Amino acid sequence: MSETDPSTMTPAADGDVPYRYTSAVAGEIERRWQDHWEFKGTFATPNPTGTLAEPGADVAGRNKFFLMDMFPYPSGAGLHVGHPLGYIATDVTGRYRRMCGDNVLHALAYDAFGLPAEQYAVQTGQHPRKTTEENITNMRRQLRRLGLAHDPRRSFATIDPGYVRWTQWIFLRIFNSWYDTEADGGRGRARPIDELVAAYEAGERQTPDGRAWAELSDVERRRIIDEQRLAFVSESPVNWCPGLGTVLANEEVTADGRSERGNYPVFKRNLRQWMMRITAYADRLVDDLDRIDWPEKVKTMQRNWIGRSAGASVRFSTSAGDVEVFTTRPDTLFGATFMVVAPEHPLVEALTPSAWPESAKDAWTGGYATPGEAIAGYRAQAAAKTELERQADEREKTGVFTGSFATNPVNGERIPVFVADYVLMGYGTGAIMAVPGQDQRDWEFAERFDLPIIRTVQPPDGFDGKAFTADGPAINSANDEISLDGMAVDDAKTAIIGWLESKGTGEGTVTYRLRDWLFSRQRYWGEPFPIVYDENDLPVAIPDEMLPVDLPDVPDYSPKTYEPDAADTTPEPPLARVPEWVYVELDLGDGPKRYRRDTNTMPNWAGSCWYHLRYLDPDNDEQVVDPEIERYWMGPQPQRGENDPGGVDLYVGGVEHAVLHLLYARFWHKVLFDLGYVSSEEPYHRLFNQGYIQAFAYTDARGQYVPAEAVVEKVDDAETTYVYDGQPVHREYGKMGKSLKNVVTPDEMYEAYGADTFRVYEMSMGPLDVSRPWDTRAVVGSLRFLQRLWRNVISESTGEVIVADEPAGDETRRVVHRTIDAVRADMDALRFNTAISRLIELNNHLTKLDTVPREAAEVLVLMTAPVAPHIAEELWSRLGHSGSLAHEAFPVADPALLAAETVTCVVQVAGKVRDRLEVPPSVDEDTLRELALASEAVTRALDGRAVRKVIVRAPKLVNVVPG
RNA sequence: GCCCCCGUAGCCCAAUAGGCAGAGGCAGCAGACUUAAAAUCUGCAGAGUGUGGGUUCGAGUCCCACCGGGGGCACCA
Incomplete structure (x- = not known):
């Protein structure tokens, strides 16, 4: 670029150092390079085919890397410094991967439907489309100034008609599908609804009431089909x-x-x-978590939310017909001494006789004259309670006897049926068999209502608890046909399920906590x-x-x-x-x-369920995504393992979407996979949760927030206090927000330091996944680093390039190559904070030299580029290279220069360091032992004691253990 | 109540596989530059790793208990 001639730079006002890298210089460089990248299309990523294909681009021969941030929501408030953290991190990764030769796909679109946009529009009295588009414009401006290496051709918003069209199209594919549970060996698969219709027409499937398909009216047929669709209208709670x-x-x-x-x-x-x-996919959503690279924490949250548990359903006969219960402990059936149904259970009324049976105990009736009154009273009470009251911890168990009995299928015992709100209608069947001996909740209920308790698992000697829920041998569990006695819990479960199935009174089942998605x-x-x-x-x-x-x-x-x-x-x-x-x-x-x-x-989750696909093929108005393009960017990668489900290579965002967006998007993606529109089974192969940038906020004596930037810290010997306007204020730690008066914006940082300094600071604050407090005062450290880097290449007084073209000295070379090695490892592992400290170290080393060798300076500039791209481009250009360094190769360490010439061997006596030896890295154990024992310091430390043992860990350590 | 993660200098954070507690930054102190200050530069100092046990020749790292902070689940049968 011709404009990078130093003479075009305006010298700073500072007399002695007119060419220092200041925020003004940074701003000028940054805007210039941002324009350059945009003008040259530096970050346009070629597709293998379609409108974004590039004739000469090597697409197939390069590793591909699809990188994504969680969709930003364009809020009216604008960005604060916490928002770009993840975007900077993905940008650094993308720039690094690109320099490593990858074809990197990275872009940013906007999630623009939803409540906040609507509420903001209501507040401002304007149409949500208008305010949303303004917000997007503002956010694009703020983010452009950060220098993100996105492919701008691939940006879009969920409100764009061209996007809405495909969101609706996918909805219709889901609407026009049903879940064939028999497909794929019982795993199940979504299939087009036409195939279901065809199966009915061919008589391969039975209609619900057994009539022939041809006999049904059109409306009857449609009702049958409609209720099996994956998207369906339902009248339900x-x-x-x-x-x-x-x-x-x-x-x-x-x-x-x-x-x-x-x-x-x-x-x-x-x-x-x-x-x-979504419940049709419950198993696959749980099972496939094992095939993706996500934080264990998020996987756990999804597993909990889906809540799969294996057990048995068992039918207990009653006067109102069979009542089905779900239990995870069918092995304890012989200990079921009563039954409980939820207040909302549909059979409650049928189970309520007109009068109490003679065997009803006083405790059971709640003092009511008839079961009908008791049940009505209890139901009214239960309904009046809020969800919170119903679930309050350590609440006393409440309930009432229905007046009916059920028959335990394993032993024919007549057991009373209760209504109690500790049984929830929304889980399992809304009815349980109560086994107080092995369930703490049932135990509490049994004590309260004077019900029998039978242990069916032998607790160990000395067990002094109530319900015993751990494993142990079964007891008291036999009838004429089967005995579980002596079996461990798992064996007993298998045995009793077999027996129930043979009798037709129950079977092994799996239930889920997951409900269909409203x-x-x-x-x-x-x-x-x-x-x-x-x-x-x-x-x-x-x-x-x-x-x-x-x-x-x-x-x-x-x-x-x-x-x-x-x-x-x-x-x-x-x-x-x-x-x-x-x-x-x-x-x-x-x-x-x-x-x-x-x-x-x-x-508003709809738009984020498939946006990863739109990045791939943003202009396509023929198909949701070209299959070849999808396969290239998201298809299974055999090198990741045999059963790789494919998906985005790196997806960075906060943990708050663990069971919302991330579950819904997986579901939609699997439907699209089943229907053959995508080759990947999972949308996001690797997920990384970034931490948050937090901030201090300060309240005065009245509890009002005061502007954080005007608070002064006073350090006395013992304690630190905070003062605003002469008055002490109280410090709290949390979010950044307008109402907390502690917002710092990226715009302020650009102005005061420049985007590169801001980027370096955010990346060097700590590991990406850890939350940390923002500290404006500390940002200057990152500016100093870039200033020193600048000064190593450019004279502050003349603006001339001052690197020396002579080869670097041996020591400098070793430092350079050790740094390359470490920086690569850190970058690969997203440890940007330690990568930056390595760069600072190398930079500091070069600062101490009389002249900086070009070979070292260029390596340092290239390695700095992912994190501080503008200054790196500028220095690279001034070092005499034409064009952008965005596609230059990231430096590679020479293994020959990684090995140190000598290492310091620490000599300990009884674990305490007593001497240090400079030895070659290849030194053998025997030599080292002799050297250590010959050390005067060791002799002194031994102080006449005998040597019991010498531990040698060549080449770094010898520990002499005295006798 | 159950489960998971984290506690290293005044602050943010490093420390391969158990092997010299410190890489980097902020703040602090001293010096240089300056009429002075800011900025900048050079240098210095600073904790024995939340607490108490244990394993080991050796523990920030492994094990147990507790304390503090964060998160998840929570009558799910």
Whole structure:
């Protein structure tokens, strides 16, 4: 670049050092190189085919590296210094991999639908599209200034019509699929719905009521098909959040029954809503966690959320028919002394006789005259409790006898059936067999209600607890046909399941905590459903060629919200307010007809379920993604192992999406895999959770936040205090936020230090996965490093390049190559903090030389490039190279220069260092032992004691152990 | 209550496989430059690794208990 001639640089005002690397110089260099990269398309990544293919590019011959950040949400507040942390880290990795020869795919798109955008728009009175697009523009500007090496051609936003179209298209593929549980050897697979219809038509599948397919009416057939779709409308208990005016997925509701966003109460209501059959994939979602490289913590969270547990269902006969229970401990059946059903269990009424049986104990009836009153009273009480009260820890067990008995299938015992709210309708069958001897909850209930306790596992001697839940030999567990006595728990389970199955009273089953995904929201700012309803009120897909279905303009896009605890309210979608949009005449095959549109919108997770695919092939309007391009970037990589599921090579983001986005995206991806649209079975092969940048905030005596940047630290002998405006203030540690008055923005950092310094600082603060406090005062250290680097190459007084063209000295060479070796290892492992300290070390070494040899300076500049790309480009260019260094080879260490000429051997006596020896690295143990024993310092330390033992770890250590 | 992660200098953090506790940075101190200050440069000092046990010739690293911080799960049968 011709403009890098030093004469074009304006000397700084500082008289002595007119060519020092200052923030002003940095700013000038950074903007210039950012323009250069954009103009030259430096980071345009070639695809193997399609619009982004490049004729001469070596795509197949290079290693590919697909790198992704978690989707940013363009907030109206703009960025603070915490936001770019992950983006810088992925940028460093991408730049490093590119210099290592990889074809690197890295871009950034925007997740722009959703509640915050809608709320921000409501606040500002503007259309969400307008505010969202402005926010994206602002964020793009802030991020561009960081110098991220993204391929700008691959950026997009989820609200783009060209993107919405494919989101809706994927929805329709899910809608037009069913899960064939028999496929792939019982693992199951999604298949096109037409194949299900064909199977019914061919008589290969039975209709639910046994009638022939041909005898059914069109509506009857559609109902049968509709309820088997992977996306289906269902009337079922859902999470209704009046405060937000929408229903929510289980994943969006916290353990204490509130909305994750906004913290409003959530109520269970029966409503007709779209569901996604994620439960069909429960096993694969659990099993395939073993095939991907994710933090164990996130895998655990997903496993917990899916909550697979193996056990048995067992039917107990009652006067109301069989009641099915789920148990993980079928081995303890002989110890089942009562049964409990949830208050909401559908058989409760049928189980309630008109009068108490004679054997009913006083404790069981709750003092009510009849079972009917008792049950009604208990149910009312249970319903009035909040979720939190129901789940409160160490709560006394409550419940009431139904008045009925069930028969234990293993021994014919008549056992009482209770209703109690410690049994949850939402798990298993909502009914349990209670085995107090082996279950602490059942034990507590049995004590409270005076019920018998039979141990069926022998606790060890000295066991003084109540329920015994560990392994041990079975006891008291035999009938005329089978005896479990003496068996360990696992064997007993297998044996009893076999017996139950032979009797037809039970079978081995697996249950899951995971529920189907509630997919509709009653909000404005989301993707409309590409669905209309006909005169039968049955859903009909909008044909692909009519996509996207655009959002209509509405008079009021703010949702209808209610008092947070107004449980009996009903969701009212904003789209329903535009009848001219809702009612349409369409020709969907049977001539023009009037249809009613679905007025829900998709949750904002929809867009992030497949955005990894759009990066690959962002312009494609023929297919969701070209299969060849998908295979190249995401397909299975045999070198990673035989059973590699493929996926993004590195995905960096916070841990907060562990069971939301990351579960939903895996689900969608597997559906697309089953249907043959992608070759990868998992979307994200390697996941890395970055830590957060935290900050201090300060409150005054009234508890009000004061501006953090104006707080002064006072250090006395004993304690540190903080003062604002002469008054002591209290320091707290946490997030950065406007209301906390502690926000520091990237723009301030660019202005005061430049983007490179900011990047170096963020990367050197600590390991990427650890959260740490922001400290503006410490940023200067990173500026000093870059200044010294600059000074090693450029004269501060003349602006001339001052490196020497003579070869480097031996010692400098060794330092350089040891640094290369260490930096590569650190970069490969995403340890940018230690990589930077190595660079600083080398830089400091060069600073001490009279003249800096070119060979060392160039290596250092190249290695600094991933983390501080602008200054590196500038120095590289001034060192006489034309063009960008973005594709230069990252330095490779010469193994011959890695071995030290001598090593320091530490000589210990009784573990304490007493002497040091300079020895060749190849020194053998015997020589070292002799050298150590000959040491005067050792003799002195031994002080006449005999030598018991000498431990030699050549070449670094000898430990002399006195007798 | 159960499970997981983390505690190293005033602060942020290093320390291959158990083998010299310190790589790097901030702050501090001294000196240089300056009329002075800032900036910059040079140099210096600073902890025995949260606590108590144990294993070992040797423990920041391994084991046990506890304390402190963070996170996950939580009547899931």
